Amino acid sequence: MTSLNSDWLIEAKSLTKNYGPHVALDNVDIQLPHGSIGLLGPNGAGKSTLIKTLLGLIQITSGEGKVLGHDVRTEGDAIRSKIGYMAEYDTLNPDLNAVDQVRYSGELLGMSTAVANQRTHEVMEYVGLRDQRYRKIGTFSTGMQQSAKLACAIIHDPELLIVDEPSNGLDQEHRGFMLDTLFNIVRDGGRSILMSSHLMDDVQIVCDRVIMIHKGRVVVHRRIEDLARQIDREIEISVWGGASKMEQELKDAGLTVRRLGRIMRVLREDESTVDTILGCAAKASVQIRQMEEYEPSLEDLFLLIMDKLGYGTRSASELLNSNPNSRIIGDGSIGGTSI
Amino acid sequence: MNELPEESPSEAPSEVSPSVQESANSLGVTRMEAAFGSGDGDENAFAAVSQGQVEVGTIFNRVYRPWRGKLGPRWVRNYAIYRHHVYGMITSKGHRYYHPFIRLAVLFILISSMSTLGFLILGSLIGEPEIMRPFGLNRNNIYAKILGFFPRNALWWPLLTALVIGGMISEDRAHGTSAIYFSRPINRLDYAVMKYLSVASILGGVILLTYVSYYSLAIVVEGHGWAYLFDSFPLFISGLGISILLIITYTSIGMALSAVSKGKFFPAVGFLSIILGTKLVAFLIDSLFERSIVYILSPYDNLAYLGQIVMGINPGYDHPIAFSAVSLLAMNVISLYVISVRVNSLEVTRE
Numbered sequence: 001m002t003s004l005n006s007d008w009l010i011e012a013k014s015l016t017k018n019y020g021p022h023v024a025l026d027n028v029d030i031q032l033p034h035g036s037i038g039l040l041g042p043n044g045a046g047k048s049t050l051i052k053t054l055l056g057l058i059q060i061t062s063g064e065g066k067v068l069g070h071d072v073r074t075e076g077d078a079i080r081s082k083i084g085y086m087a088e089y090d091t092l093n094p095d096l097n098a099v100d101q102v103r104y105s106g107e108l109l110g111m112s113t114a115v116a117n118q119r120t121h122e123v124m125e126y127v128g129l130r131d132q133r134y135r136k137i138g139t140f141s142t143g144m145q146q147s148a149k150l151a152c153a154i155i156h157d158p159e160l161l162i163v164d165e166p167s168n169g170l171d172q173e174h175r176g177f178m179l180d181t182l183f184n185i186v187r188d189g190g191r192s193i194l195m196s197s198h199l200m201d202d203v204q205i206v207c208d209r210v211i212m213i214h215k216g217r218v219v220v221h222r223r224i225e226d227l228a229r230q231i232d233r234e235i236e237i238s239v240w241g242g243a244s245k246m247e248q249e250l251k252d253a254g255l256t257v258r259r260l261g262r263i264m265r266v267l268r269e270d271e272s273t274v275d276t277i278l279g280c281a282a283k284a285s286v287q288i289r290q291m292e293e294y295e296p297s298l299e300d301l302f303l304l305i306m307d308k309l310g311y312g313t314r315s316a317s318e319l320l321n322s323n324p325n326s327r328i329i330g331d332g333s334i335g336g337t338s339i
Numbered sequence: 340m341n342e343l344p345e346e347s348p349s350e351a352p353s354e355v356s357p358s359v360q361e362s363a364n365s366l367g368v369t370r371m372e373a374a375f376g377s378g379d380g381d382e383n384a385f386a387a388v389s390q391g392q393v394e395v396g397t398i399f400n401r402v403y404r405p406w407r408g409k410l411g412p413r414w415v416r417n418y419a420i421y422r423h424h425v426y427g428m429i430t431s432k433g434h435r436y437y438h439p440f441i442r443l444a445v446l447f448i449l450i451s452s453m454s455t456l457g458f459l460i461l462g463s464l465i466g467e468p469e470i471m472r473p474f475g476l477n478r479n480n481i482y483a484k485i486l487g488f489f490p491r492n493a494l495w496w497p498l499l500t501a502l503v504i505g506g507m508i509s510e511d512r513a514h515g516t517s518a519i520y521f522s523r524p525i526n527r528l529d530y531a532v533m534k535y536l537s538v539a540s541i542l543g544g545v546i547l548l549t550y551v552s553y554y555s556l557a558i559v560v561e562g563h564g565w566a567y568l569f570d571s572f573p574l575f576i577s578g579l580g581i582s583i584l585l586i587i588t589y590t591s592i593g594m595a596l597s598a599v600s601k602g603k604f605f606p607a608v609g610f611l612s613i614i615l616g617t618k619l620v621a622f623l624i625d626s627l628f629e630r631s632i633v634y635i636l637s638p639y640d641n642l643a644y645l646g647q648i649v650m651g652i653n654p655g656y657d658h659p660i661a662f663s664a665v666s667l668l669a670m671n672v673i674s675l676y677v678i679s680v681r682v683n684s685l686e687v688t689r690e
Contacts, residue, residue: 081524087518091514100433108519108520108523111411129542157404184401189405202543
């Protein structure tokens with residue numbers, strides 16, 4: 001008898017997966033709403049195990065989980081019928097034409113040949129492979145192969161698309177196209193995405209929510225903008241001429257400033273900070289060529305959180321001498337889960 | 340100049356703990372450096388204005404089209420796997436790609452193995468008994484249609500199997516295409532069974548077609564009546580059973596070899612080595628020491644011995660038939676076990 005509510009996109013309660021003595025997922029409690037979600041974590045954190053669990057491919061050790069209302073323990077087939085999965089590594093047969101590969105992936109879902117054929121042409125156009133669809137996959141560039149993998153994943157218009165490192169190996173142009181495509185699937189298609197990536201910028205572009213996994217536990221689960229609010233806001237200015245004088249004026253005005261050449265970051269204390277900065281610029285007779293509120297990127301947040309988790313940014317002696325309580329992120333409210 | 344000055348602790352109210360704020364002060368430094376360089380900012384200001392970036396137009400609008408169709412049940416998915424692999428042998432367009440050489444070779448084997456039919460027709464037309472003796476319908480010739488060593492089991496059937504099984508599972512491991520299967524509602528049993536049936540069907544298409552064609556044509560061209568048909572039918576069924584056993588055994592061994600490798604070459608060469616190598620070793624030992632027991636290591640000889648017993652032909656082996664039967668069973672069981680273990684190890688996500 002499950003105690004989970006089926007309205008969530010993904011829901012897990014005390015989900016645990018052990019591989020022998022190794023705990024891959026440790027009491028994972030998550031409730032993810034429909035939308036775009038980034039899945040972050042260092043190597044070995046448990047991301048792949050979580051994905052396999054959500055696909056219903058492995059038996060969990062204890063706890064319960066649901067994806068799109070289906071139990072991960074018993075309804076793997078139903079889950080995989082509604083999910084599109086785009087793997088990180090090569091999953092395409094280089095000897096097949098792209099159109100045949102995509103159609104076959106649709107047939108493997110249970111589509112008839114005629115339906116799969118029609119749908120193949122639609123999705124291949126959508127992922128930008130309309131003119132290359134009759135080429136052998138072995139002749140494709142990395143970007144085209146990624147697009148073909150995406151076409152295979154979305155041929156049945158899945159309710160949830162799980163993508164693993166979608167921009168892996170792509171140049172800037174293809175990366176932008178891929179991220180744009182994924183974003184549009186959420187925005188225009190109304191579909192949900194769970195995106196695992198090491199590139200924080202990618203996650204930030206596509207996703208509005210992140211979960212971070214560390215040693216099999218979900219340490220952060222929040223909207224990205226909510227996470228960003230947890231960190232001090234700064235105003236970044238670019239000063240031309242007399243930067244040192246400007247810095248001194250800002251300090252004299254009681255503002256906290258850090259400077260790198262002509263770039264300065266001023267701690268935003270209240271609404272009047274901008275006026276104060278402009279006043280200082282007038283006094284110092286310098287030009288402010290650019291002023292913007294600097295929002296910490298997801299990468300900043302990730303590094304900060306990983307730093308708090310003791311991930312490589314502190315020396316061993318610091319870690320040994322540190323108070324165990326200092327490993328709690330903030331007041332424990334960032335992820336709702338303290339470690 | 341490029342180093343950040345010492346910071347004083349923030350006095351601004353914040354929702355987060357001091358430990359978070361301390362780390363926040365070091366955020367974004369790399370981005371600042373990368374974006375704006377490392378000048379000190381006190382030099383004379385000047386600006387170089389470059390031409391604005393020209394907007395590139397979009398030639399068509401990409402529209403995400405939803406699909407609300409209904410997916411077929413399990414048998415539809417399984418049939419898709421079967422069809423993909425079997426139809427590929429006839430036309431690679433839209434199905435599994437078999438190299439043209441492989442398809443030509445299979446066609447050559449089919450034609451060659453059916454060459455007997457030509458001699459049968461020729462012999463019946465000219466009424467030459469010397470032609471009819473090796474090709475006419477009798478117990479020994481029915482046996483030889485399937486289990487005769489040369490050319491069928493020395494050449495055609497092993498070669499046919501080697502050509503078909505190469506890459507059947509191994510390429511899914513090599514190319515990662517196993518993820519295409521297992522990220523869909525296809526379980527590993529269905530995957531393995533459908534691949535197995537695909538190979539068995541292709542082998543059966545050649546071996547059984549040859550056998551059934553021979554028997555049917557021989558009945559017709561030799562002008563036998565219904566009585567002969569009824570008399571010889573049990574023999575035909577025995578041959579059919581042995582043919583199916585041969586197909587199962589060769590498919591099991593071939594698929595197991597394909598499951599343990601990552602290419603086409605090893606399974607193909609490995610299969611030929613097992614079938615012909617064990618036969619050769621057993622033959623040499625039997626010739627030198629007059630011990631036929633080593634033949635239980637040879638899949639072909641086990642099948643041949645079983646076929647001789649079932650079809651009532653004088654056996655060419657000295658050891659008990661039970662040894663060969665058990666050996667044949669063990670070969671199939673071990674092969675199926677290897678297939679199941681290796682298919683279970685196919686990955687969907689890479690760790």
